[in-house]
Amino acid sequence: xxxxxxxxxxxxxxxxxxxxxxxxxxxxxxxxxxxxxxxxxxxxxxxxxxxxxxxxxxxxxxxxxxxxxxxxxxxxxxxxxxxxxxxxxxxxxxxxxxxxxxxxxxxxxxxxxxxxxxxxxxxxxxxxxxxxxxxxxxxxxxxxxxxxxxxxxxxxxxxxxxxxxxxxxxxxxxxxxxxxxxxxxxxxxxxxxxxxxxxxxxxxxxxxxxxxxxxxxxxx
Amino acid sequence: xxxxxxxxxxxxxxxxxxxxxxxxxxxxxxxxxxxxxxxxxxxxxxxxxxxxxxxxxxxxxxxxxxxxxxxxxxxxxxxxxxxxxxxxxxxxxxxxxxxxxxxxxxxxxxxxxxxxxxxxxxxxxxxxxxxxxxxxxxxxxxxxxxxxxxxxxxxx
Numbered sequence: 404x405x406x407x408x409x410x411x412x413x414x415x416x417x418x419x420x421x422x423x424x425x426x427x428x429x430x431x432x433x434x435x436x437x438x439x440x441x442x443x444x445x446x447x448x449x450x451x452x453x454x455x456x457x458x459x460x461x462x463x464x465x466x467x468x469x470x471x472x473x474x475x476x477x478x479x480x481x482x483x484x485x486x487x488x489x490x491x492x493x494x495x496x497x498x499x500x501x502x503x504x505x506x507x508x509x510x511x512x513x514x515x516x517x518x519x520x521x522x523x524x525x526x527x528x529x530x531x532x533x534x535x536x537x538x539x540x541x542x543x544x545x546x547x548x549x550x551x552x553x554x555x556x557x558x559x560x561x562x563x564x565x566x567x568x569x570x571x572x573x574x575x576x577x578x579x580x581x582x583x584x585x586x587x588x589x590x591x592x593x594x595x596x597x598x599x600x601x602x603x604x605x606x607x608x609x610x611x612x613x614x615x616x617x618x619x620x621x622x623x
Numbered sequence: 624x625x626x627x628x629x630x631x632x633x634x635x636x637x638x639x640x641x642x643x644x645x646x647x648x649x650x651x652x653x654x655x656x657x658x659x660x661x662x663x664x665x666x667x668x669x670x671x672x673x674x675x676x677x678x679x680x681x682x683x684x685x686x687x688x689x690x691x692x693x694x695x696x697x698x699x700x701x702x703x704x705x706x707x708x709x710x711x712x713x714x715x716x717x718x719x720x721x722x723x724x725x726x727x728x729x730x731x732x733x734x735x736x737x738x739x740x741x742x743x744x745x746x747x748x749x750x751x752x753x754x755x756x757x758x759x760x761x762x763x764x765x766x767x768x769x770x771x772x773x774x775x776x777x778x779x
Binding site for chain 2: 453456457460461464465468469474478481482485486489528529530531532534535538540541543544559560563564567578582583584610613614617618
C-alpha cells in the first residue's frame with residue numbers, strides 16, 4: 404500500500420490511511436472527481452481539501468512562481484491562495500471547474516502582490532530539474548545554430564527570467580499559462596475573465612516583446 | 624541572429640523544469656495547516672462572517688424578477704401619491720388667518736411693528752411666520768411707508 408503522509412487541516416494529525424470524516428481513506432479520496440472533493444470539503448471533510456492541494460498545488464505554485472520569479476514570494480502566495488480558497492469554498496457554486504476557480508484566485512492575488520511590490524524585488528530562482536537534459540526541445544535548442552548554444556544553463560535561466568520580468572504582470576500571466584503550463588486560450592480567458600481575443604492579442608504582444616528582450620541579451 | 628517566435632516559445636517551455644526542492648509541497652502543506660490553525664484561533668466568528676459576505680459579494684447576481692418587482696412597487700406608490708390617497712408629508716392649512724387680520728383694518732397684516740404674512744394651521748398647532756423689525760439694520764423693502772423686510776446683517 405502506498406504510504407501517504409497527509410495532515411488533516413482541522414486537527415493536524417498525520418494520517419496515512421486514516422478514514423476521512425465521511426469514512427473514506429486518503430487513497431479512496433484521491434480517486435474522486437474534483438466536484439466530489441469540493442462538496443466533501445464544503446461538508447467539512449478537510450482531508451478532501453488536502454487531496455485538492457496535492458492535485459493542484461504544483462500547478463498553482465508554477466503559475467505564481469513564474470509570475471514573481473521569486474521562490475519565497477511564490478511560497479507565501481501559494482499558502483495564501485489555498486487558505487483563501489478554503490475559506491471561500493462554501494461559496495463555490497461549481498459554475499467553473501475547481502481548477503479554473505483556484506487559478507483565478509491565484510492570478511488575481513499575484514497581480515495585486517506584484518503591483519504592490521513594485522520594483523523592490525530580487526530574483527530567487529528554483530533550480531532546473533535535471534530531467535531538462537533529456538528534454539527533446541532543450542536538446543534541439545542547444546544543438547541548433549542559435550544563441551542559446553553559447554550560454555550555459557544558469558545564464559539561460561537568468562536571461563529568461565529577466566526577460567519575463569520586463570513584461571507587464573498581465574502579459575506575464577498569459578505567457579505563463581499558455582507557454583509554460585500549456586493551457587488553451589479558452590481556459591485562460593475563463594481564468595482572467597476576458598475574451599479569447601484579448602488573450603491572443605496579449606500573447607502576440609508578449610512574444611514580440613520577449614523576442615526583443617532576448618535579442619538585447621544576445622548582444623551583450 | 625534573432626530568435627524567432629517558435630524558439631522563444633520553446634525557451635519559455637523550458638521554464639517548466641524550474642522546480643522547487645523535493646519534499647517542498649509536503650512541507651508547504653504542513654505550514655498551511657499551521658497557519659490555518661493559528662488563524663482560526665485568532666479570527667472571531669463575526670470577522671469570518673464578514674469575510675464570507677464579501678467573498679460571496681462578487682458572485683451575487685440580482686434575479687430578473689427583482690427588476691419587475693421594483694417597477695411594480697414604483698407604479699403602486701406613484702399611483703397612490705398621484706391620486707392623493709396617500710401623501711408622505713403632513714397637510715397644512717395655508718388659508719389666510721382671518722382672526723389675526725381682523726384687528727388690523729384689513730390694510731395689511733402689519734401691527735405694532737410685527738408683520739404677519741399668513742397663519743399656517745396644522746392639526747396640532749398654529750404657526751405664525753413673522754418678520755421682526757430691527758433697530759440696527761436698514762429696511763430692504765418698504766410697502767405703504769412701512770418696512771416689510773430688512774437687509775441681512777453680514778456678521779455671523
